[in-house]
Every structure is written in C-alpha cells, then in structure tokens.
Amino acid sequence: MLELNNVTKKYQVIPAVNRVSFTIKPSEIVGYLGPNGAGKSTTIKMLAGLLEPTEGKILFDGKNIRKDLYAYKKRIGYVPENAEIYPHLSGYDYLLMVGRLRQIPEKILKNRIKQLLEFFKLSVEMDLAISSYSKGMIQKVLIASALLHDPEVLLLDEPLSGLDVTTSLVIKDLLKMLAEDGKIIMYSSHILEVVEKICSRAIIIHNGRIVADDSVENLRNLMKLPSLEEIFNQLVVQEDTTAQARGIIAAIRS
Numbered sequence: 001m002l003e004l005n006n007v008t009k010k011y012q013v014i015p016a017v018n019r020v021s022f023t024i025k026p027s028e029i030v031g032y033l034g035p036n037g038a039g040k041s042t043t044i045k046m047l048a049g050l051l052e053p054t055e056g057k058i059l060f061d062g063k064n065i066r067k068d069l070y071a072y073k074k075r076i077g078y079v080p081e082n083a084e085i086y087p088h089l090s091g092y093d094y095l096l097m098v099g100r101l102r103q104i105p106e107k108i109l110k111n112r113i114k115q116l117l118e119f120f121k122l123s124v125e126m127d128l129a130i131s132s133y134s135k136g137m138i139q140k141v142l143i144a145s146a147l148l149h150d151p152e153v154l155l156l157d158e159p160l161s162g163l164d165v166t167t168s169l170v171i172k173d174l175l176k177m178l179a180e181d182g183k184i185i186m187y188s189s190h191i192l193e194v195v196e197k198i199c200s201r202a203i204i205i206h207n208g209r210i211v212a213d214d215s216v217e218n219l220r221n222l223m224k225l226p227s228l229e230e231i232f233n234q235l236v237v238q239e240d241t242t243a244q245a246r247g248i249i250a251a252i253r254s
C-alpha cells in the first residue's frame with residue numbers, strides 16, 4: 001500500500017502540493033488528473049523519492065519511504081514527464097545501463113531488453129543513438145526502462161505523450177494486466193478519456209489541493225454528469241474558454 005499523509009511541497013512560498021492525502025492499494029490504477037501546474041508532477045516526483053515533502057509523509061507498506069530510499073526505489077518504476085535520458089547512448093545501451101543499475105543478472109537482462117525492444121517495435125533502431133529517436137520512440141524506451149525489473153509500484157507521469165495509437169492501446173492493456181497482477185499504479189494525465197477507460201479511481205488535483213477522489217463510476221453518479229470531462233470542467237475549469245479563444249484571435253490580429 002502506498003500512502004500520502006498530509007503531504008505539502010513548497011518550492012517557494014506558495015505550495016505546489018497542499019496537504020494531499022490518499023492511499024493506493026495493490027491492483028488499483030489511480031488516475032491523477034488536473035490542469036497544467038496543478039501539482040501532478042510534483043506529487044509523482046515525491047512518490048518517486050526525487051523530491052522531499054516540505055511537510056507530511058509518504059509511506060509504503062507502512063514505512064516512511066525516506067527512511068530507506070534505496071530499498072524503496074528498488075520496488076518502483078517511474079516514467080517521468082520530461083525525459084532526462086542520455087542522448088549519445090543507443091536505446092539498447094540505455095536499457096542495459098538501467099538494468100545494470102537495477103542489478104538484474106546480465107544474461108536475463110540482455111534477453112529481457114531484446115524482447116522488450118521487439119515488442120515496442122524498436123529492434124531496428126536499438127543500436128542508434130537516442131538523439132536520433134522521435135518523441136514517441138524515447139517514450140517507449142522510458143516505459144521499457146520503468147518496467148525492466150517488474151516493479152511493484154508504477155508511477156507514470158503522462159506516459160502516453162507522443163505515442164502512436166497502437167502503442168497506446170498496448171500500454172493501456174498492459175497496465176490493466178499489471179493491475180490484475182497486484183501492482184500499484186499511479187497514472188498522471190490531463191487526458192481524461194484514457195483515465196476513464198483504464199483507471200479504477202480518479203483523483204483530481206487543482207491548485208495543489210485534492211478536489212475529488214472516488215471511482216469514476218461514483219464521480220459520475222455523485223455529480224450527475226455523464227463523463228469525466230464534464231466532471232473535470234465542473235470542478236476545475238472556472239474560466240470562459242470560448243472568451244479566451246476569442247481573446248487569442250483578437251490578440252494575433254491586433
């Protein structure tokens with residue numbers, strides 16, 4: 001079980017994440033939704049152990065993750081929103097490096113990487129430098145590297161960005177299967193349609209605070225709205241979007 005207990009993160013004075021609490025159980029895929037700047041990536045970076053909460057605690061199986069960050073990190077896989085990947089390495093070598101850091105035995109690792117690259121349709125390009133890869137290809141390498149050690153917890157920050165339709169479908173099925181296997185999955189996105197399809201639960205964050213946390217089904221019933229998009233609009237979007245679009249057109253013609 002992964003638990004956030006009253007977690008706050010301040011970069012400067014204003015909290016990017018403000019007293020956030022929730023628990024994710026094994027077999028749950030939780031969709032973490034919110035507009036740009038809501039605090040999604042900050043929360044996920046804290047869950048990945050990359051940022052320390054200013055206040056509050058993150059517990060995994062009842063233990064504060066920061067007590068033994070090394071042991072905790074062995075059990076998680078993280079797909080960051082902005083890739084910090086070594087562009088001079090090939091896709092194969094990058095995965096080899098990650099797998100060695102993960103201490104996967106060499107023979108098993110090489111075999112695993114070859115299979116993953118094949119399933120991700122990267123076999124042809126696997127020895128080319130990542131600097132020559134498209135955004136989607138880099139995303140595939142990042143997803144493969146997060147999965148390489150079959151972690152118990154998957155933290156995915158906008159994981160489908162740049163991916164083609166077929167690969168996105170594969171990833172969606174894959175996540176459902178991993179959840180059935182008992183994994184804990186946190187899926188941050190601003191694309192509501194995907195969350196609606198694969199997540200058992202949706203948490204909506206706005207200005208660093210949780211404004212909803214329930215099953216998609218319950219959220220629909222409670223708010224008497226047919227789709228997550230409409231629920232999201234009701235909870236989060238308090239702006240006149242048509243007026244804004246008009247304003248932009250007026251601005252470029254002024």
Ligand code: ADP
Binds near residue numbers: 036039040
């Ligand atoms: P989201 O992923 O939901 O778009 P973020 O977690 O990236 O949101 O950002 C939440 C808020 O924190 C934003 O206002 C953003 O400008 C701010 N923020 C994020 N990272 C930093 C940083 N490294 N330094 C200062 N402010 C930051």
Ligand code: MG
Binds near residue numbers: 040041042081
């Ligand atoms: Mg983000």
